[in-house]
Amino acid sequence: MVxxxxxxxxxxxxxxxxxxxxxxGLLTASFxxxxxAVDVAFTEASVGAGISTLLLLVAVAxxxxxxxxxxxxxxxxxxxxxxxxxxLIYGTFDMPRFGVADAPGxxxxxxxxxxDSYEEIGIPNIVTSVLxxxxxxxxxxxxxxxxxxxxxxxxxxxVVGGVSGVRxxxxxxxxxMYEQHKVLRIVSKILIPFILMFALxxxxxxxxxxxxxxxxxxxFAAGLILFAMLFGLSTAQRFIKIAWLQLMAALGVLIYxxxxxxxxxxxxxxxxxxxxxxxxxxxxxVGIILIELGVGLTVASVITLIFFTFANRKxxxxxxxxxxE
Amino acid sequence: MLNHLPILQVIVPLxxxxxxxxxxxxxxxxxxxxVATALTFLIxxxxxxxxxxxxxxxxxxxxxxxxxxxxxxxxxLNALLLLIISSISAVVMWAGHISLSxxxxxxxxxxxxxxxLLSLAGMLGIVATGDAFNVFVFLEVSxxxxxxxxxxxRDRRALWASYKYLIMxxxxxxxxxxxxxxxxxxxxxxxxxxxATRLPEVSQTRTVFVSFAFIVVGVCxxxxxxxxxxxxxxxxxxxxxxxxxxxxATSTKVAIYLLIRFTFSIYGLSFSxxxxxxxxxxxxxxxxxxxxxxxxxxxxxxxxxxFAYSSVAQVGYMIIxxxxxxxxxxxxxxxxxxxxxxxxxxxxxxxxxxxYRVGSVNLSQINGLGREMPYTMAAIVIxxxxxxxVPLTVGFISKWYxxxxxxxxxxxxxxxxxxxxxxxxxxxxxxxxESAYFKPADSDREPVKEAPLGFLIPVWVLVIANVYFxxxxxxxxxxxxxxxxxxxxxxx
Numbered sequence: 001m002v003x004x005x006x007x008x009x010x011x012x013x014x015x016x017x018x019x020x021x022x023x024x025g026l027l028t029a030s031f032x033x034x035x036x037a038v039d040v041a042f043t044e045a046s047v048g049a050g051i052s053t054l055l056l057l058v059a060v061a062x063x064x065x066x067x068x069x070x071x072x073x074x075x076x077x078x079x080x081x082x083x084x085x086x087x088l089i090y091g092t093f094d095m096p097r098f099g100v101a102d103a104p105g106x107x108x109x110x111x112x113x114x115x116d117s118y119e120e121i122g123i124p125n126i127v128t129s130v131l132x133x134x135x136x137x138x139x140x141x142x143x144x145x146x147x148x149x150x151x152x153x154x155x156x157x158x159v160v161g162g163v164s165g166v167r168x169x170x171x172x173x174x175x176x177m178y179e180q181h182k183v184l185r186i187v188s189k190i191l192i193p194f195i196l197m198f199a200l201x202x203x204x205x206x207x208x209x210x211x212x213x214x215x216x217x218x219x220f221a222a223g224l225i226l227f228a229m230l231f232g233l234s235t236a237q238r239f240i241k242i243a244w245l246q247l248m249a250a251l252g253v254l255i256y257x258x259x260x261x262x263x264x265x266x267x268x269x270x271x272x273x274x275x276x277x278x279x280x281x282x283x284x285x286v287g288i289i290l291i292e293l294g295v296g297l298t299v300a301s302v303i304t305l306i307f308f309t310f311a312n313r314k315x316x317x318x319x320x321x322x323x324x325e
Numbered sequence: 326m327l328n329h330l331p332i333l334q335v336i337v338p339l340x341x342x343x344x345x346x347x348x349x350x351x352x353x354x355x356x357x358x359x360v361a362t363a364l365t366f367l368i369x370x371x372x373x374x375x376x377x378x379x380x381x382x383x384x385x386x387x388x389x390x391x392x393x394x395x396x397x398x399x400x401x402l403n404a405l406l407l408l409i410i411s412s413i414s415a416v417v418m419w420a421g422h423i424s425l426s427x428x429x430x431x432x433x434x435x436x437x438x439x440x441x442l443l444s445l446a447g448m449l450g451i452v453a454t455g456d457a458f459n460v461f462v463f464l465e466v467s468x469x470x471x472x473x474x475x476x477x478x479r480d481r482r483a484l485w486a487s488y489k490y491l492i493m494x495x496x497x498x499x500x501x502x503x504x505x506x507x508x509x510x511x512x513x514x515x516x517x518x519x520x521a522t523r524l525p526e527v528s529q530t531r532t533v534f535v536s537f538a539f540i541v542v543g544v545c546x547x548x549x550x551x552x553x554x555x556x557x558x559x560x561x562x563x564x565x566x567x568x569x570x571x572x573x574a575t576s577t578k579v580a581i582y583l584l585i586r587f588t589f590s591i592y593g594l595s596f597s598x599x600x601x602x603x604x605x606x607x608x609x610x611x612x613x614x615x616x617x618x619x620x621x622x623x624x625x626x627x628x629x630x631x632f633a634y635s636s637v638a639q640v641g642y643m644i645i646x647x648x649x650x651x652x653x654x655x656x657x658x659x660x661x662x663x664x665x666x667x668x669x670x671x672x673x674x675x676x677x678x679x680x681y682r683v684g685s686v687n688l689s690q691i692n693g694l695g696r697e698m699p700y701t702m703a704a705i706v707i708x709x710x711x712x713x714x715v716p717l718t719v720g721f722i723s724k725w726y727x728x729x730x731x732x733x734x735x736x737x738x739x740x741x742x743x744x745x746x747x748x749x750x751x752x753x754x755x756x757x758x759e760s761a762y763f764k765p766a767d768s769d770r771e772p773v774k775e776a777p778l779g780f781l782i783p784v785w786v787l788v789i790a791n792v793y794f795x796x797x798x799x800x801x802x803x804x805x806x807x808x809x810x811x812x813x814x815x816x817x
Contacts, residue, residue: 091507091535108513108523109392137386137395141450141462144339148443148466151342152473155436250343257340270332272388 001027014065018056025049038210039127046218051303054225058310122281123207123288131212132288136271139291140256142214143298147253150302154246157309185230195223203296207285213292217299224300225307233311242312245305252298256291263287330375331384331397334368334407335453335463337361339446342439351434355422358438362415362445369411373404373804383455391455392516398455401808402659406452406582409663413574413670414445417567419783420674427681428479428565437477441571444470448579457505457591458515460583461498464547467579468494471572475564486559493546493556500543501583507536508591520591528596537596540587541603548580550644551614554637561633566677569629573636574670578662581643585655589812598650607648612742614641619749623756628679628686631753632672635712638746639665645739646727652809653730659805660726664711664719667794671787672708675701678776678784688756693766698775702761704788709754711791714747718795722802 004024011017025048032041096103117129131139199220206212228236259271266275273287274280341361345354376382376399384397399407418441425434447467451460472494476487509515511532512523527533542553549557557577561569588597598604615638622634639661646658676686678701683690695702711718724747731740766772775781794801 091532094530094532104513145465148469151439250346253343269388
């Protein structure tokens with residue numbers, strides 16, 4: 001991991017940097033597996049190693065491959081980094097030792113999650129119980145963060161007026177693998193349905209095994225993006241419209257919020273799923289499935305949205321270039 | 326419904342944001358956003374009333390009691406901040422449609438309103454919550470939307486300003502997160518109230534010390550404390566006028582709230598001020614901030630930048646009050662938070678009216694505007710007098726309580742410096758007044774009309790508030806003192 005990080009800093013070729021970042025994400029994910037945090041590892045693998053690599057690649061494709069040479073020497077930044085690092089290491093001296101059973105992190109709040117969550121919520125995956133129910137409001141906040149990111153990208157980068165009207169070969173169809181790489185296209189054609197299926201499995205099986213709305217949304221979006229990359233952006237956008245995606249993202253947030261509102265109309269407090277049904281445990285279950293649906297919807301739409309907005313941008317420029325405006 | 330007020334405060338703007346996307350038409354979205362922000366304001370008034378009557382309100386989210394679940398905990402301090410944020414955002418929103426029509430392409434208006442509501446909801450969420458990690462989540466919501474809002478400015482330099490803010494803000498947020506993580510490791514809890522009871526046991530460890538250092542530095546980045554203020558002037562100068570008015574009046578206040586919350590309620594007074602020489606450090610940085618930023622403001626030709634530097638200076642006053650370490654000092658800070666929101670809200674909104682008519686806020690373009698836009702310029706003048714601290718305005722109240730607190734503590738040299746700082750404010754406010762009233766209009770600038778009524782009304786609401794709360798201080802001083810007393814009461 002240290003080797004990869006040093007290489008990232010030294011490299012001037014941005015394409016290799018992105019690839020190395022992907023490797024870094026995967027290594028981090030393996031670390032999490034080694035520490036028995038499977039859910040986190042899953043998220044890191046799909047987000048850190050998967051989707052962010054993809055988005056960075058699109059960004060590199062849209063800009064330049066080489067880093068600009070830096071003229072000034074950022075000594076102050078180096079100093080800040082060194083001080084921060086030293087402080088962090090200094091802070092570790094008094095930490096409870098790794099894996100000690102009586103560390104405060106294991107004995108205080110976590111105790112109840114481990115002992116009682118199955119009875120109170122009725123699902124075996126404790127991580128999902130904590131994320132979706134005990135600390136459900138944090139997860140709601142995270143979904144809103146993702147929604148905000150999507151809207152921010154749209155607000156800044158969306159193409160004015162849309163590309164409609166002029167039927168033309170898209171950037172991807174000219175330059176990318178559209179014409180060449182038959183093997184890739186056929187293999188992905190077979191793979192994509194399975195990727196989408198797997199996403200749905202992760203979505204609906206999140207209570208029992210690692211996974212849930214975040215990972216499912218990311219995987220689903222990855223499937224769609226793969227399709228768009230191989231078969232051309234305009235083909236993909238013929239049936240996935242940005243206008244629809246942004247409504248879907250909003251809908252995801254609203255589903256999550258609506259579950260909360262319904263629970264306080266039913267006499268509980270915000271996001272108290274126990275009051276959704278007569279039986280509190282069943283209510284928890286229904287609540288979690290619904291909010292995970294909202295999470296998945298928002299995550300998948302926002303990521304696809306960001307990809308399309310990035311990719312569309314270059315096409316617009318190309319049109320401008322070719323008409324000489 | 327009344328017992329759900331704490332959560333409604335946050336989710337009304339939060340859920341209004343995605344609903345905007347379904348409404349599509351900019352004018353309808355604007356009306357909807359106005360209703361949503363007005364409702365949010367109403368809720369904050371009701372909340373303050375409830376806190377006054379029945380003391381601290383606790384709301385358990387998801388029905389799980391803290392520390393297992395997340396709780397909202399509203400006391401005088403939170404209620405005051407909620408009132409400031411929601412009132413300013415509601416008033417600024419009234420001017421939304423008119424101001425945006427000149428400053429933003431019509432197809433971006435929809436996204437602007439969505440981001441505005443999200444930013445508002447994020448700030449309210451930070452203030453309302455009683456959970457340290459929840460603070461971070463809503464910090465992300467509010468900062469992310471703020472970066473995008475700033476980048477929407479017409480000038481291309483807005484992108485660079487926003488990028489700088491993004492880098493600094495992300496470092497700040499990451500530092501806060503590291504601090505929270507280290508605290509969790511030592512205590513096993515994220516609930517603020519629970520942290521406050523469990524931290525003293527481990528307060529002598531290096532890990533807790535480091536967590537405190539990270540949180541303080543992170544928060545100071547966010548609140549633009551000198552010398553970490555470099556992102557602020559450009560961000561305020563190039564953002565759309567409405568965004569400047571909103572952020573200048575609210576976002577640094579939220580960061581100061583966090584500083585107060587972490588130092589007083591979580592780590593506790595004895596840890597923050599006795600174990601560490603925090604008050605000396607803050608006193609020096611606060612005084613330096615007042616002087617460096619005020620002098621910098623004097624040399625600025627763009628009035629938005631000028632008042633942005635003045636904001637950095639005003640943060641200095643708040644930090645000076647904070648560093649005194651007494652209830653009187655803290656309440657002086659809180660009073661100034663309230664009053665400064667009113668001053669800067671009025672000034673930047675009035676500058677928005679200038680942008681609407683003139684298209685620029687450079688001093689040379691303002692020449693002679695006193696005759697052409699009398700009501701707008703009068704608003705800026707009253708706001709400026711308030712900044713200086715002239716009697717009958719809220720600025721006087723702030724300075725009065727700050728100086729009294731300093732003198733009570735025997736810090737009369739600092740009190741003298743505060744007065745000197747006000748003299749610097751006289752100079753930079755005078756530069757604007759001189760341009761507007763005593764210089765002839767530039768020949769290359771077309772004569773302009775007064776701003777439309779839809780713009781003047783919100784500006785003057787804020788200006789009148791500046792004068793009203795300068796005379797009737799029951800609300801601001803009363804709540805601030807109650808909040809300060811509460812903070813000193815809780816911590817032994």
